[in-house]
Amino acid sequence: MNSPVRLPAPMGLLIDRARPVRFHFDGQACEGFAGDTIASALLGNGRWLLSRSFKYHRPRGPLSMAGQDANTLVQLPDEPNVLADLEHIRDGLEVEGQNYNGSLNDDRDAYLGTFSRFMPVGFYYRAFYKPKGMWKRWEPLIRKKAGLGVLNLDFKPQYYDKAYLFVDLAIVGAGPAGLRAALEAANAGAKVLLIEQQPVLGGSLTYARFDIAGTRAAALREELLAAIDGHPNIQVLLQATCNGWFTDNYLPVIQHQRMYKVRATRCLVTAGAFDQPVVFRNNDLPGVMLTSAAQRLMKLYAVKPGQRAVVLTGHDDGYLAALDLQEQGVAVAAVVDMRAAPLDPALAAELQRRAIPLHLGSTVYEALHEAGMRHVSGADIRPIVGQGKVGVQGLRVACDLLCMSAGYMPVYQLLCQAGGKLNYDVERDAFVIDQLPAGLDIAGSVNGRHHLDNVLADATRSAGEALLALGLPAPALSDSVLEAKVNFPWPIFPHPKGKDFVDFDEDLQVRDIVNATRSGYRDIQLVKRFSTVGMGPSQGRHSALPTARLVAQATGRSIGETGVTTARPPFQAEKLAHVAGRAFDPYRQTPMHRRHVQAGAKLMPAGAWQRPAYYGSPEQRDPCMQAEARHVREKVGLIDVSTLGGLDVRGPDAAELLERLYTFGFAKLAIGRTRYALMTNEHGVVIDDGVCARLADWHFYVTATTSGVDRLYQQMLKWNAQWRLDVDITNVTAALAAVNLAGPLSRQVLERVCDDVDLSAAAFPYLGVRLGKVAGIAARILRVGFVGELGYEVHVPARHAEYLWDALMQAGAGLGIRPFGVEAQRLLRLEKGHVIIGQDTDGMTHPAEIDMQWAIGRKKPFFVGKRSIEILEAQPLKRKLVGFSLPQGSPQPLEGHLVLDGPDISGNVTSCEYSQTLGQIIGLAYAGAHQATPGMHIPIRVEGGALVHATVVPLPFHDPDNSRQEL
Numbered sequence: 001m002n003s004p005v006r007l008p009a010p011m012g013l014l015i016d017r018a019r020p021v022r023f024h025f026d027g028q029a030c031e032g033f034a035g036d037t038i039a040s041a042l043l044g045n046g047r048w049l050l051s052r053s054f055k056y057h058r059p060r061g062p063l064s065m066a067g068q069d070a071n072t073l074v075q076l077p078d079e080p081n082v083l084a085d086l087e088h089i090r091d092g093l094e095v096e097g098q099n100y101n102g103s104l105n106d107d108r109d110a111y112l113g114t115f116s117r118f119m120p121v122g123f124y125y126r127a128f129y130k131p132k133g134m135w136k137r138w139e140p141l142i143r144k145k146a147g148l149g150v151l152n153l154d155f156k157p158q159y160y161d162k163a164y165l166f167v168d169l170a171i172v173g174a175g176p177a178g179l180r181a182a183l184e185a186a187n188a189g190a191k192v193l194l195i196e197q198q199p200v201l202g203g204s205l206t207y208a209r210f211d212i213a214g215t216r217a218a219a220l221r222e223e224l225l226a227a228i229d230g231h232p233n234i235q236v237l238l239q240a241t242c243n244g245w246f247t248d249n250y251l252p253v254i255q256h257q258r259m260y261k262v263r264a265t266r267c268l269v270t271a272g273a274f275d276q277p278v279v280f281r282n283n284d285l286p287g288v289m290l291t292s293a294a295q296r297l298m299k300l301y302a303v304k305p306g307q308r309a310v311v312l313t314g315h316d317d318g319y320l321a322a323l324d325l326q327e328q329g330v331a332v333a334a335v336v337d338m339r340a341a342p343l344d345p346a347l348a349a350e351l352q353r354r355a356i357p358l359h360l361g362s363t364v365y366e367a368l369h370e371a372g373m374r375h376v377s378g379a380d381i382r383p384i385v386g387q388g389k390v391g392v393q394g395l396r397v398a399c400d401l402l403c404m405s406a407g408y409m410p411v412y413q414l415l416c417q418a419g420g421k422l423n424y425d426v427e428r429d430a431f432v433i434d435q436l437p438a439g440l441d442i443a444g445s446v447n448g449r450h451h452l453d454n455v456l457a458d459a460t461r462s463a464g465e466a467l468l469a470l471g472l473p474a475p476a477l478s479d480s481v482l483e484a485k486v487n488f489p490w491p492i493f494p495h496p497k498g499k500d501f502v503d504f505d506e507d508l509q510v511r512d513i514v515n516a517t518r519s520g521y522r523d524i525q526l527v528k529r530f531s532t533v534g535m536g537p538s539q540g541r542h543s544a545l546p547t548a549r550l551v552a553q554a555t556g557r558s559i560g561e562t563g564v565t566t567a568r569p570p571f572q573a574e575k576l577a578h579v580a581g582r583a584f585d586p587y588r589q590t591p592m593h594r595r596h597v598q599a600g601a602k603l604m605p606a607g608a609w610q611r612p613a614y615y616g617s618p619e620q621r622d623p624c625m626q627a628e629a630r631h632v633r634e635k636v637g638l639i640d641v642s643t644l645g646g647l648d649v650r651g652p653d654a655a656e657l658l659e660r661l662y663t664f665g666f667a668k669l670a671i672g673r674t675r676y677a678l679m680t681n682e683h684g685v686v687i688d689d690g691v692c693a694r695l696a697d698w699h700f701y702v703t704a705t706t707s708g709v710d711r712l713y714q715q716m717l718k719w720n721a722q723w724r725l726d727v728d729i730t731n732v733t734a735a736l737a738a739v740n741l742a743g744p745l746s747r748q749v750l751e752r753v754c755d756d757v758d759l760s761a762a763a764f765p766y767l768g769v770r771l772g773k774v775a776g777i778a779a780r781i782l783r784v785g786f787v788g789e790l791g792y793e794v795h796v797p798a799r800h801a802e803y804l805w806d807a808l809m810q811a812g813a814g815l816g817i818r819p820f821g822v823e824a825q826r827l828l829r830l831e832k833g834h835v836i837i838g839q840d841t842d843g844m845t846h847p848a849e850i851d852m853q854w855a856i857g858r859k860k861p862f863f864v865g866k867r868s869i870e871i872l873e874a875q876p877l878k879r880k881l882v883g884f885s886l887p888q889g890s891p892q893p894l895e896g897h898l899v900l901d902g903p904d905i906s907g908n909v910t911s912c913e914y915s916q917t918l919g920q921i922i923g924l925a926y927a928g929a930h931q932a933t934p935g936m937h938i939p940i941r942v943e944g945g946a947l948v949h950a951t952v953v954p955l956p957f958h959d960p961d962n963s964r965q966e967l
Contacts (some may be wrong), residue, residue, distance in 0.1 A: 080149020
C-alpha cells in the first residue's frame with residue numbers, strides 16, 4: 001500500500017491546499033483538501049481499498065477516476081451507491097464502504113471467489129427456481145450478499161427543481177474539441193451552451209500529455225480559456241451531465257440538484273473517448289488502473305499514485321503517461337507495449353534516454369498481489385506469441401502501480417440514443433459512429449480523431465457546419481494531419497486460473513462471456529441478458545469492446561457484425577428527485593382574468609390555467625360555493641369557460657375523421673346541431689370528452705377538456721398522418737374565449753344582447769348551435785348544459801372577451817346575474833351525474849364502467865378502440881362508477897377514500913360534495929360490479945379510519961328527465 005504523498009504545485013488543479021477538509025471513512029479519520037473527491041482524498045491518505053466487488057467480494061480500488069466505473073461505490077449516511085471518484089468531500093462527512101461482511105479490509109465473504117467455478121455464467125437462472133417455491137428462500141440471502149447499500153428511511157427530501165434553456169448550439173463536452181468549436185460558433189454570433197461533467201473546462205487538456213516536452217496541453221488550455229472567459233455568447237455548465245438525447249435536440253442536463261431541459265437548434269457532441277482496460281488475470285486489483293486515471297490523480301488532485309509503476313499500453317499515449325509518472329517521482333519499472341514498436345520512434349528514444357525499460361510485443365499476463373489481495377505488488381510480463389496467447393517464460397517486475405490502456409472507445413451512448421450507428425473499422429480496430437440525424441454532429445476523439453491537431457481541425461469543421469445550418473458565417477477549414485492508430489486489436493489474454501475480468505461491475509471473466517455463447521446465446525443482446533455484462537453502473541463503458549471481440553471470436557463473425565448492446569438513457573444514474581423535483585408550471589390566464597380578480601375571485605389552477613374557484617374570501621369556500629350553485633339553480637350565473645379546449649376541423653373528410661376518432665357517429669350530424677363526443681384510445685380506455693358542433697358541411701367545432709386538449713390535438717394529428725384524410729385540424733383554444741350563461745333566466749339575459757338569433761326553445765333547441773352576434777361580437781353559441789340548467793356557451797374571439805363579459809353582466813344586472821366559479825360548477829355537474837374525465841376516470845376506465853354505452857355508435861365499422869371495447873364488454877364487469885348518498889351530517893368522504901368489500905378494496909371515491917339542492921351528501925365512486933345496484937350500501941373508509949355506509953342511488957341525482965335544461 002502506498003504511503004500518503006501529495007505532489008507539489010502545479011499538480012492539483014482541482015484542490016485548494018489552503019482549505020483542509022476532515023472526514024471519516026469506515027470510522028477512521030481522514031484529511032483531504034477542498035476540491036478532493038472521496039477517492040482522491042483516500043488515495044492521498046494511502047487508502048486504496050474502497051469497496052468490494054458485486055459477486056465475489058474482491059477488493060477494489062479506483063479504475064477510471066472519472067466516475068465511469070463501479071469500483072468506487074461507497075455508502076453515505078443518506079445515500080447508497082455513491083461514486084467516490086465523483087463525490088466531493090466536506091467537513092464531517094461520514095463515508096463507509098459497501099458490499100462486505102464484517103469489515104472492508106477483512107471481508108468474511110471474500111471466500112466466494114474460490115467457488116467461482118460453481119457459479120458459472122447464468123447459474124442463477126438454473127439453480128434457484130426448483131424445487132417450486134425455493135426462490136423465496138434464496139432471495140433474501142442473495143440480496144444480502146449483493147450488498148447494494150442501505151437506504152435511510154428517515155431521510156428528509158431536499159429541494160430539486162428544473163430550468164429551461166434555449167440555444168443555437170449545445171456542445172456536450174468541453175475538452176479541446178468542445179472549447180474550439182464553442183469559440184468558433186460564438187465568435188460568429190451563435191448562442192452556445194457548453195456542457196462539461198468536470199468542475200473545470202479543458203477535458204483531456206487538464207490531465208493528458210500531448211507531446212514529449214509536456215507543455216502543449218497547458219498552453220493550449222490557457223489560450224482557449226482566456227478567449228472563452230466572459231464571452232457574451234457562451235454559457236457554461238460545469239459539473240453537468242447530459243443524460244440523454246431526444247428528438248429535435250432535446251437534452252436533459254443534470255447539474256447538482258437541478259435538471260436543465262435544453263432545446264438546441266444544433267447539437268455537437270465532443271465528449272471524447274473512454275480509456276479501455278487490458279484483460280489479464282487480476283486486472284481488478286487495487287493499484288491496477290487506467291493510464292488516464294493515474295494522470296488524473298497527479299494533475300487534478302496532486303496525488304502520487306505509486307512509488308514504482310508498470311505501464312501497459314497499446315498506443316503511443318502510454319509512453320507519454322510514463323513520462324508524466326517519472327517526472328512526478330514515480331519510478332517506472334517498465335513500459336510494456338503490446339505492439340512491435342511505437343508509431344513515433346522518438347518516444348522509444350526518450351524512454352531510453354530516461355533509462356526506462358521498454359518491453360515490445362509483450363503484455364502483462366497476471367497482476368501479482370500482496371497478502372489479502374488488497375493491492376498490486378507486481379506484474380508477470382510475457383511476450384505475445386499469438387492472438388490472446390503469451391509465451392511460457394516471462395519476467396516478474398515488482399510494482400505498486402500498474403497502469404493499463406488498450407486504446408479508446410468513443411463515448412457513443414448519446415449518439416446511439418439519437419439513432420447513430422456503431423460500425424467497426426477493421427483497419428483501425430476501433431468503432432466509428434455514423435448515420436447521425438440532422439442537427440446532430442460529432443467532433444474530436446468521439447469522431448475517431450486523437451492527434452491534437454486533428455481534434456482541433458475536426459472541431460473547426462463541425463462548428464462551421466453548424467454555423468452554415470444556422471445561417472451564420474463559417475470559418476475556413478483546417479487541414480488535418482496523419483491520424484495514428486490508437487487501438488490494439490486483441491488486448492485480451494485469458495488465464496487458465498481465470499479472474500481475467502471483462503466486466504468489473506459484474507465480476508464477469510473471459511470464460512463467462514465465451515460460455516454464454518456456448519449456451520446458445522450468440523447475439524450480443526442475448527449475451528448481455530444471460531450474463532449481465534454491461535448491466536452494471538458503468539453500462540459497458542469498459543466492457544462493451546472486449547465483449548464484442550470475444551463474442552465475435554466465439555461465434556465466427558466479425559466484430560462489426562457482432563456490434564455492441566443498445567445504449568439507452570440515462571447516460572449516468574440519476575435520482576428520482578431530478579425527475580420529480582419542482583418543475584416549471586406554465587401559468588396561463590384567460591382573457592377575462594382581470595374581471596375575476598376585480599370581482600374578488602379565489603383563483604385555483606386548472607391544468608396550466610388560473611380559474612376562479614369561487615368569489616369570496618379564502619375562508620368562505622363552502623358558503624360561497626353553495627350560494628353560487630343555488631343562484632344558478634334559481635336565477636342566472638356566468639362562468640368563464642375559456643379554458644375549454646377548442647379545435648376547428650375543416651375539409652371534405654372532416655366528418656370521416658371524427659367518425660374514426662370518436663365513439664359516436666358524426667357523419668349524419670345536422671348542421672346547427674351538437675353532439676356529445678367521447679374518445680377512447682386503442683385499448684378502449686376513455687381519454688377525453690367534449691361537444692362536437694357542426695357549423696357547415698365541412699366545418700366542425702370540437703371542444704375538449706381543459707387538461708386534455710393538447711393530447712387530443714396530438715392524437716388527431718397522429719392518426720391523420722396515417723389515414724391521410726383531406727382535412728385541416730387547428731387548435732383554436734388560445735384564439736377563442738368562452739362563457740357559459742346558465743340558469744332559468746339565462747335566455748332572458750342573452751336576448752338583451754343578441755337580436756340576430758332566435759333564442760326561443762322551438763327555434764334554438766337543446767343541443768343546437770348557432771352563429772350570430774352577441775353584443776355586436778361574432779359568436780358561436782352552443783346550447784349545452786354541463787350544470788344541468790338552461791344554458792348557453794358563447795365562444796368569441798379572445799380579444800373581445802372582456803367586452804363580452806361586461807356586456808352580459810350589464811344585461812343581467814336587473815335579473816340578479818352573478819359570476820360563479822369552478823367549485824360551484826363541479827357541484828352542479830355532480831348533481832347531474834356528469835363525469836369529469838381524469839377525475840372520475842382513470843387509466844383503465846372503459847365506457848361500460850361509467851354507463852357510457854349510449855355514446856357508442858354500434859353500427860360504425862370502425863373507431864379507435866372499437867375492437868377493445870367489444871372485447872371488454874364481452875367480459876364480466878369488475879367495477880362500476882356509481883352514485884352514492886349519505887345523510888346530512890355524516891362524515892364526508894374525500895376524493896381517493898377507499899370503497900370496501902369485506903376486507904378487500906373494491907374501489908375509491910372520485911367526487912363528493914354536500915348538495916343543498918338535495919339536502920344530503922352525494923358522490924361518485926367505483927365499487928365492485930356486485931355492489932352497484934341502487935339501494936345497496938357500500939362501506940367507505942373516511943378520515944380517521946371510520947367506516948360510513950353510503951347508499952347506492954341511480955344517476956342523475958337531480959332532474960332525471962332533463963326538464964330544466966330543455967326549457
